[in-house]
Each structure stands twice: as C-alpha cells, then as structure tokens.
Amino acid sequence: MVSLATRLGDPQSVADTVSRYVDDPERVLAWGYHTYHRAADGESAVTLAADASRKAVAAAGIDTDHIDYLVVANSNVPDYLNWDMSTAVARELGLSGTPTLMLTQACASGVTAFEQIAGLMAIRPDVRTVLLVTVNRVSEQHSNRMRTNTCLSSDGSAAAVLRRGERQLRWLGTEQITDPECAEFFRIEYGGAAAPHPPERESNLTVDPLALVYRHFRKDPEHLTAFVRSVNARVAQVIDRACERSGVPRDRLARVIYLNDNQKSMKEMARAVGIELSRTNAELAAGIGHCGGADQLICLQMHRERGELHSGDVVALAGLATGMHWFCTLLQV
Known part of the structure; x- marks a missing residue:
C-alpha cells in the first residue's frame, strides 16, 4: 500500500439527533457511539469515493495515468439498478480506458478486495498499480441508519493506492x-x-x-x-x-x-x-x-x-x- 486516504460525511452528535431516527433513544445511546457521519444532501457514494480517491492518488505522488486498474467496493444500496458504480467513479477521476472491477459483497468487500487484487497482479504482469476505493453511503429511503442492526451506520469512504512490490502495509x-x-x-x-x-x-x-x-x-x-x-x-x-x-x-x-x-x-x-x-x-x-x-x-x-x-x-x-x-x-x- 503506497498511500491511504479517507473522506467522511459531516459529523453528527448521536445524542442530539437520535430522536429523529428512533422512538427509543436509550437503546441506541446504550451502544456507546457518540458521533456518526452523514453525507450532505446531494453527496452520493460516487462523490465520497471520488474524493477519497483523489486524496490517495495525490498522497502517492502520482497522477491517474499511473493507475492500471480501479477496484470499487460498495457496501450499501447503489444509486441506480442495472448500473456499474465503478465506471461512474472512473469517469469522475478521468480514468478513460482504465479497466474497473465492482465489488458488492456488503461489508466484506473492502477487506476481501486485497485478495482479489493480489490475484489480479499474479496473473497480469502489466498490472502494477491499483486504486482500491471502498464506500458506504446510507440510503435513508431504504434503511434507518439507527435501526438496521446493532451498529449505527455512517457515510464514508477510504481509498488506497496499491503497488506491486511495495514493502509498507504489505498484504x-x-x-x-x-x-x-x-x-x-x-x-x-x-x-x-x-x-x-x-x-x-x-x-x-x-x-x-x-x-x-x-x-x-x-x-x-x-x-x-x-x-x-x-x-x-x-x-x-x-x-x-x-x-x-x-x-x-x-x-x-x-x-x-x-x-x-x-x-x-x-x-x-x-x-x-x-x-x-x-x-x-x-x-x-x-x-x-x-x-x-x-x-x-x-x-x-x-x-x-x-x-x-x-x-x-x-x-x-x-x-x-x-x-x-x-x-x-x-x-x-
């Protein structure tokens, strides 16, 4: 891993906002969260992913021409059906012609992606640098961020530039x-x-x-x-x-x-x-x-x-x- 960057939604106080989401605030407060992050209206998963990706690419000291492959992992409801978010992120980053891979195995996608990328590098000698971005943007029309399970859901993204042969943060x-x-x-x-x-x-x-x-x-x-x-x-x-x-x-x-x-x-x-x-x-x-x-x-x-x-x-x-x-x-x- 050459670089790593993040992009979170706006911080929100759990105590100040919990009553907007549930009628039993004590249950949620007992989970121990004090802050969560909510993307601004109009900020999509693509927006969060692209922002984190730009920061990771800049931190790596490269430009997008050096990216051989883009891997996008999304763990929430996509913006559209019959639609590939990885190509939308590629367009935002100006990665014209760069191959992409879309992973949608829920919350596992961002972590298990490392094995997929290692396999890709093993069989493709021409793939030297991969941009991995993983994102979660809660659709509040589909789920209640404080009632889906026993986690309090937030909006955020992380991006990493992975390069063959790097010694730091090695898979x-x-x-x-x-x-x-x-x-x-x-x-x-x-x-x-x-x-x-x-x-x-x-x-x-x-x-x-x-x-x-x-x-x-x-x-x-x-x-x-x-x-x-x-x-x-x-x-x-x-x-x-x-x-x-x-x-x-x-x-x-x-x-x-x-x-x-x-x-x-x-x-x-x-x-x-x-x-x-x-x-x-x-x-x-x-x-x-x-x-x-x-x-x-x-x-x-x-x-x-x-x-x-x-x-x-x-x-x-x-x-x-x-x-x-x-x-x-x-x-x-």
Missing part, C-alpha cells in the same frame, strides 16, 4: 468463512426484482430488519442464542485461518481492526480473539460509526496518523457481513 493473506444458511439476514425487502414494490401502506422503513433473523430461528431462543455465541467464535476462527495461511502466530498481531461495531460487541469480539480492547479500534468506532466496508481502512489510516502502528507490526482487518460472511485480511506495516 499477507485473506480468509473468509461463509454460512449460506444465513443468506437472507438483513436484506432490504423491497425494490429488487423479487419484490419491486411494497404492499400498500408498507415500505422498507416499516419492516423490522431483524424479522428475517427471528423467522429463520422460528423464535427459538436457544437456537438464536447459540448463533449469537457463534458469531464471535467465527471471528476468532477466521483470524486464526488468516494467520495460519500467512505463517503468522495470532499472538504476533499488534492490532485487530474490526468493523465499527457497538462497544458491547467490540468487547465481546476482543474477548473471543484474546486481545486487549485497547489493541482494537473500539475507541475510534465510537466516534466514527459503521461505514460499511470502509470501516477497517478508515480506522487503519487513523491509527497510523495517531502513531499507534510501527514498522513490522502485523494488523488484522476483520469483520462480518450480510450473507453471512466472516473475513480477515492481514497486513504488515
């Missing part, structure tokens, strides 16, 4: 675990080909996002409790697999950068992985909010800026995503 390996039995969890119910329109007097905003989860477990509390326990166990498992693939002992990890989850979940994850909470991104998460697949790279950049990472450190970028997917990428600083 070591990526692993993923998928549970296909959970394929329907947290889906947005209406607007796709299966259900283009909601029933009368209903919308995506009136649907309980957890309803499909409860339906899957048939309201069996024991089965549901077992699944919840397995969530963090699988986080630990996928990190161990990434460590094994990369030849890195888990106790060598300097930091685990997880999705920007609520504070209770961050503590449970740290306990399951066997790492001190102070060596995670828990503190940053409370002030950023959940930026989908951009979380890990946004926090990675902030930890670097704060001097909390040192040459030779091995960092795990980990999380889980709708699908359900558990994933981890290891980088060496």
Whole structure:
C-alpha cells in the first residue's frame, strides 16, 4: 500500500439527533457511539469515493495515468439498478480506458478486495498499480441508519493506492468463512426484482430488519442464542485461518481492526480473539460509526496518523457481513 486516504460525511452528535431516527433513544445511546457521519444532501457514494480517491492518488505522488486498474467496493444500496458504480467513479477521476472491477459483497468487500487484487497482479504482469476505493453511503429511503442492526451506520469512504512490490502495509493473506444458511439476514425487502414494490401502506422503513433473523430461528431462543455465541467464535476462527495461511502466530498481531461495531460487541469480539480492547479500534468506532466496508481502512489510516502502528507490526482487518460472511485480511506495516 503506497498511500491511504479517507473522506467522511459531516459529523453528527448521536445524542442530539437520535430522536429523529428512533422512538427509543436509550437503546441506541446504550451502544456507546457518540458521533456518526452523514453525507450532505446531494453527496452520493460516487462523490465520497471520488474524493477519497483523489486524496490517495495525490498522497502517492502520482497522477491517474499511473493507475492500471480501479477496484470499487460498495457496501450499501447503489444509486441506480442495472448500473456499474465503478465506471461512474472512473469517469469522475478521468480514468478513460482504465479497466474497473465492482465489488458488492456488503461489508466484506473492502477487506476481501486485497485478495482479489493480489490475484489480479499474479496473473497480469502489466498490472502494477491499483486504486482500491471502498464506500458506504446510507440510503435513508431504504434503511434507518439507527435501526438496521446493532451498529449505527455512517457515510464514508477510504481509498488506497496499491503497488506491486511495495514493502509498507504489505498484504499477507485473506480468509473468509461463509454460512449460506444465513443468506437472507438483513436484506432490504423491497425494490429488487423479487419484490419491486411494497404492499400498500408498507415500505422498507416499516419492516423490522431483524424479522428475517427471528423467522429463520422460528423464535427459538436457544437456537438464536447459540448463533449469537457463534458469531464471535467465527471471528476468532477466521483470524486464526488468516494467520495460519500467512505463517503468522495470532499472538504476533499488534492490532485487530474490526468493523465499527457497538462497544458491547467490540468487547465481546476482543474477548473471543484474546486481545486487549485497547489493541482494537473500539475507541475510534465510537466516534466514527459503521461505514460499511470502509470501516477497517478508515480506522487503519487513523491509527497510523495517531502513531499507534510501527514498522513490522502485523494488523488484522476483520469483520462480518450480510450473507453471512466472516473475513480477515492481514497486513504488515
């Protein structure tokens, strides 16, 4: 990784705005977030992605003519159906003729992209420099940023210039675990080909996002409790697999950068992985909010800026995503 840059929406106080989104503010406040980020009206995912990309390209000391491939990872509802956001970002950056790849595997896309890019470089000797940009822009017409799950959703983007042979922030390996039995969890119910329109007097905003989860477990509390326990166990498992693939002992990890989850979940994850909470991104998460697949790279950049990472450190970028997917990428600083 040659350079890394971020672009967040405008900061918003959770305490001052929570009542606009939910009628039970105490539930959201208990998550431990104090700030989230909301893009200004008219700012799209393309806008956020292009802004972060320009900053990353400038920080790398190159111009767009040096970009051999553009990879865009989007973790929220796209602006349009039957539309490729990667080409829209390419147009914003003036990347005429540059090949692009669009990744839409929800919150996993930005982290698992490293393996896709490594594979691309392995089979394409002409691909030397890749621009990776991952973005999350909440569509408030499709989902409530404070009610979709137990994360408070934010708008933000991170971009990285990746170059073959670089020694800093070097990719070591990526692993993923998928549970296909959970394929329907947290889906947005209406607007796709299966259900283009909601029933009368209903919308995506009136649907309980957890309803499909409860339906899957048939309201069996024991089965549901077992699944919840397995969530963090699988986080630990996928990190161990990434460590094994990369030849890195888990106790060598300097930091685990997880999705920007609520504070209770961050503590449970740290306990399951066997790492001190102070060596995670828990503190940053409370002030950023959940930026989908951009979380890990946004926090990675902030930890670097704060001097909390040192040459030779091995960092795990980990999380889980709708699908359900558990994933981890290891980088060496």
